[in-house]
Amino acid sequence: MPAGLIVEIGTDPGCPRTKPTSLVCHTPPAWACEPGVSGRFLVRVPVMPTPTGPASRPALLIGTRKGAFILTADADRQHWTLGAPHFLGHVIHHVVQDPRDPAVILVAAKTGHLGPTVFRSTDAGASWTEAATPPAFAKAGEGEKGRSVDAVFWLTPGHASRPGHWYAGTSPHGMFESDDGGVTWRGVAGYNVGVLTDPALNKYVDTPGSPVGPITHSIRVDPRDARHLYVGMSSGGIFESRDAGAVWKPLNRGVAADYLPEPDPIAGHDPHCVVLAPSDPDRLWQQNHCGIYRLDRPGEVWERIGKAMPTDVGDIGFAIVAHPRDRDTAWVLPMDGSTVWPRTSPGGRPAVYRTSDAGASWTRQDNGLPRPAWLTSYRQGFCADAGDPVGLCFGTSSGELWASRDAGLTWRQLAAHLPAVVSVTAAVL
Amino acid sequence: MRAVRIAIPPALHSYSGGRSAVEVMLPADARLAEAIAAVEARFPGLRFRIIDEQDRIRPHIKLFVGIDAAPGLDTALGGEREVHIICALSGG
Numbered sequence: 246m247p248a249g250l251i252v253e254i255g256t257d258p259g260c261p262r263t264k265p266t267s268l269v270c271h272t273p274p275a276w277a278c279e280p281g282v283s284g285r286f287l288v289r290v291p292v293m294p295t296p297t298g299p300a301s302r303p304a305l306l307i308g309t310r311k312g313a314f315i316l317t318a319d320a321d322r323q324h325w326t327l328g329a330p331h332f333l334g335h336v337i338h339h340v341v342q343d344p345r346d347p348a349v350i351l352v353a354a355k356t357g358h359l360g361p362t363v364f365r366s367t368d369a370g371a372s373w374t375e376a377a378t379p380p381a382f383a384k385a386g387e388g389e390k391g392r393s394v395d396a397v398f399w400l401t402p403g404h405a406s407r408p409g410h411w412y413a414g415t416s417p418h419g420m421f422e423s424d425d426g427g428v429t430w431r432g433v434a435g436y437n438v439g440v441l442t443d444p445a446l447n448k449y450v451d452t453p454g455s456p457v458g459p460i461t462h463s464i465r466v467d468p469r470d471a472r473h474l475y476v477g478m479s480s481g482g483i484f485e486s487r488d489a490g491a492v493w494k495p496l497n498r499g500v501a502a503d504y505l506p507e508p509d510p511i512a513g514h515d516p517h518c519v520v521l522a523p524s525d526p527d528r529l530w531q532q533n534h535c536g537i538y539r540l541d542r543p544g545e546v547w548e549r550i551g552k553a554m555p556t557d558v559g560d561i562g563f564a565i566v567a568h569p570r571d572r573d574t575a576w577v578l579p580m581d582g583s584t585v586w587p588r589t590s591p592g593g594r595p596a597v598y599r600t601s602d603a604g605a606s607w608t609r610q611d612n613g614l615p616r617p618a619w620l621t622s623y624r625q626g627f628c629a630d631a632g633d634p635v636g637l638c639f640g641t642s643s644g645e646l647w648a649s650r651d652a653g654l655t656w657r658q659l660a661a662h663l664p665a666v667v668s669v670t671a672a673v674l
Numbered sequence: 675m676r677a678v679r680i681a682i683p684p685a686l687h688s689y690s691g692g693r694s695a696v697e698v699m700l701p702a703d704a705r706l707a708e709a710i711a712a713v714e715a716r717f718p719g720l721r722f723r724i725i726d727e728q729d730r731i732r733p734h735i736k737l738f739v740g741i742d743a744a745p746g747l748d749t750a751l752g753g754e755r756e757v758h759i760i761c762a763l764s765g766g
Contacts, residue, residue: 358734358762359685359723375719381727391728 303630304672305638306340306350307646311664313337313352315370317674322636322650325659331373332356332364339625341400342672343426345408350672351427353413355396363397363413365427369674378429380413380421382437392441394419396457399625401464404471414461418450418478420490435491436461436476440484446495449513450481462624463519467526475519475529479624482514483531499547501535517563518624525572528603532565532577532624539604550604554579558591558598564627568635573603576610576629576653578622578639593617597637597653613656614647625668640666675699678751680713682720683761689720700751706737707747709757724759736760 303322307314312330331337336355343349352364352373363376385391394415403410409426412433420436423429432438440446451459463477472489475496482500484493495512502514515534522528527542537551537560551560561582568574576599581587590596595618596611620641627639638648644663649656677697682690690696698712707729714721724735729747731737737744740754751757 356723357685358732358764360726360732362722377719379722381722383727385728393726393728393730 301673303632303636304674305628305646305659306342306670306672307640307663307666308337308340308352308625308668309644309664309666310336313340314663315674316646316659322632327660331370336396337667338396338398339400339668339670341402341670343402345402345405347673349426351400351411353397353400361394361397361415363400363427363430367426376427376430380415380419380430380432382419382432392417392419398460399462399464401466404466405468406471412464412466414464414476416458416460418459418461418481420461420464420476422490433490435486436493439491440493446512449510450478463516465519465521467521469526475521477516477519479517480513480515480534482512483516483519484512496540496545497547498545499540499549500531500533500538501549503535518565520565520567522567522572522575523569528572530565530567530575532562534561536560537562537565537577537604548604550600553605554598554607555609558596559583563622563624564639566627566629566637569629569631571601574599574601575604576627576637578627580621587619588621589619593619595620597639597656599653610649610653611656612654620645623667625670626666628669628671630671636671638669638671640669642666675701677755678704678709679756680709681756681758682713683759685761685763686720686723686759689717689723691717704751705747706739706744706749706751706757709751710747734762734764736762
């Protein structure tokens with residue numbers, strides 16, 4: 246079996262996805278369910294690879310509006326080194342390491358005015374090549390108005406059982422996949438056609454969305470089932486597929502969409518960020534335009550756990566981060582969602598809020614964060630590593646990186662004067 | 675056949691190997707699409723940076739045939755022997 250963290254996920258014999266009939270092994274790091282003692286079942290957490298030698302260092306992969314940056318640290322995550330920019334001048338929306346092959350890093354880009362693309366490194370960022378066939382919609386028929394990708398916005402490594410398989414989300418809405426590590430991409434027809442052109446859904450999903458346009462993000466792969474996918478559309482809502490993307494169904498019950506006249510629409514919601522709890526993929530966390538939510542599958546109705554947030558802070562924000570090992574713990578970074586939506590730290594007092602009880606209560610964590618400060622952090626701009634204690638880091642639109650190496654108890658500035666930070670992901674290089 | 679010079683802006687030099695222009699041979703009745711296809715054959719990946727998947731010229735790109743801006747790839751080159759790819763650099 247591969248190295249990795251093993252977490253008990255329960256004894257429920259009625260849930261086939263938590264009761265594997267056979268042992269599943271993949272190259273590390275990987276997911277695998279396996280029988281445990283006393284009838285319990287275990288899942289191997291897909292943590293980023295842990296350092297295996299003196300050359301392995303904790304790292305942060307940063308996407309900004311003017312390029313990508315890589316920070317590397319010592320094993321204690323105390324001393325960080327900021328490398329030279331990559332793709333200076335390009336809008337970099339996401340920089341993601343492949344947990345199945347840590348030397349591979351993919352970059353989602355909008356190359357200035359030169360359109361969308363994906364860059365790929367197979368040597369941990371030392372060199373890069375551009376996708377030979379970047380994500381692009383099919384050519385429209387005569388007289389039809391075809392869609393064009395404006396930016397590649399999101400990247401998700403595929404299932405551990407499919408090395409080299411990746412998903413990409415775009416603006417405007419689009420989903421693409423690659424079987425060759427990001428060299429060539431093709432559209433996911435069930436999404437690009439099935440969802441985007443469905444007359445019952447089109448009025449909800451083909452909307453302006455975010456200031457950068459409609460964006461497809463938060464593509465999540467169930468680590469126990471490569472065919473089970475989730476996706477977030479801003480706006481449009483959350484959708485689920487159980488057949489590798491052929492058919493998608495809305496998964497938005499219980500989620501507010503205060504800006505829509507329809508009281509309980511099937512779609513049209515604005516999930517800013519959706520994550521699966523690494524230690525329990527049946528637990529979904531969502532930071533939405535209209536609050537913070539949790540959903541425990543096979544349930545279908547989201548619970549607004551943001552109601553437990555302080556009323557003067559509210560439960561508006563962009564990112565949400567799940568603990569790598571504790572299914573009940575998550576962090577949010579509230580933004581001011583009052584009046585005209587400043588989307589800055591509420592009251593000029595930046596803080597992260599942590600729940601350790603699945604959202605029943607929240608604890609403010611602001612030790613070391615600046616005050617007063619009106620920070621803005623985006624949906625891909627907040628991440629956790631797999632360390633113990635957990636390391637956290639968020640970037641800001643003012644070009645700062647703030648990090649904690651004690652699960653949010655204390656914070657310090659890692660970098661400043663960067664271009665506007667769009668995304669932050671943890672890696673080991 | 676006749677030679678047509680395609681001028682390539684600095685933003686695309688990473689695709690053209692640093693070259694600011696390339697000369698391609700085209701039929702006398704060639705259209706802009708053929709000129710761009712000839713450039714793509716020399717420098718793979720360059721076309722998608724200026725033309726999207728619907729064969730539309732990207733919003734901040736202009737293509738000039740001679741001194742006239744071309745509305746689309748169907749523009750005839752006529753007797754012109756130069757095509758300019760103009761890349762706007764706007765925004766902060």
